[in-house]
Amino acid sequence: MAIEIETQFSFALEGVGDVLLQFEAAAIPEQEILETSTTMSEADHVARIAAHDGIGERIWLRATGPIEVRYAARVEPRRITADLATLGGLDPHLLPADTVQYLFDSRYCPGAPFQPFVEAEFGGLQGGARIAAIRDWVAERFRYEPGSSDTHTTALDSFVERRGICRDYAHVVISLARASAIPARYVSAYAPGVEPPDFHAVAEVFLRDPTIAGGGSWQIVDATGMADPAETAKIGVGRDAADVSFMTSFGEARFGEKTVSVRANG
Structure with a gap:
């Protein structure tokens, strides 16, 4: 389509x-x-x-x-999508070199401060199952509120306030994924169904791909629930919103x- x-x-x-x-x-x-x-x-x-x-x-x-x-x-x-919960993760030492940068803290997405939280909340889950749980946790606990954040708002701020817009949802998912040693990056995109209509932001995580022996692929994650990965057009990617x-x-x-x-x- x-x-x-x-x-x-x-x-x-x-x-x-x-x-x-x-x-x-x-x-x-x-x-x-x-x-x-x-x-x-x-x-x-x-x-x-x-x-x-x-x-x-x-x-x-x-x-x-x-x-x-x-x-x-x-x-x-023409994106091939998958059920996140069925995808495994890759151990950090097996990650492709170009994905490693997305394990590090960035301007809006610090992963390290969230490590105790992800282990307490999602410690029994690995790979895509953990990402699916993170997505659902953010979706259930955050309130989509235009005007509630600005260019200074980080994932830590959004996590405390439990509100934001698409960029804030993406930043929190990215930070929690990085705290789980799963590469995560920010994606600027277009997608039908976004309200109010605007540029949209989603997260993308690197998980094991069963079609690639020993390898992985990037999978779109949208905790706002507004964008279908199969109907999303990427504009660009980066460490967080500052890059895109x-x-x-x-x-x-x-x-x-x-x-x-x-x-x-x-």
Whole structure:
């Protein structure tokens, strides 16, 4: 099933400034970009660079004054999904080198402080069964509350307050997975059914893959319950939200309007 995406946002730079954008669905094997169109206001400099882990692209803009960005795409996810609870884990010493970075604490996702908690709450579970239990624990105990967090809110803050938005749910799942010695990363994505419509955030964990001898694969986990992994289009991945912001400004900028529409098109 294809999903149709329409995104528009604007901002204004007070002087000459640099802005790094990441808002396009990634062209990767697990999803096919059937149609795509990106238009932006004229800028002094525009350059595309590879994003984190080579998933998606970032766009550098150097510009002055108002900028408007419009993006439309039709994307067909072709992801092979699995029942998390049936997947095993990989011992840390058997992990592929590129997944090890996702065991470490990051700006928004400290794993180490949660180690006593995960052992007390989920100590009898391993691998995907533990991840499924973590997902369900967060889903049952947290309240989805727009405006309850900001750019300073960490997984520890969300864990204490038991509320947040999709980025906060993802940050907590990631932190609890890392505390369990399971690699976990942050995914920026588009998905139909997200309310209110916006860029969405989910976690992704690295678990044993029964189709790969001795290997593993990344599996999407959404504790908000709004995104179906089979209908989710990835934009990019990173250690946490700081790595995958749709807009990062290196200079003074005033954000304007933003609209995001994602529809399933069977």
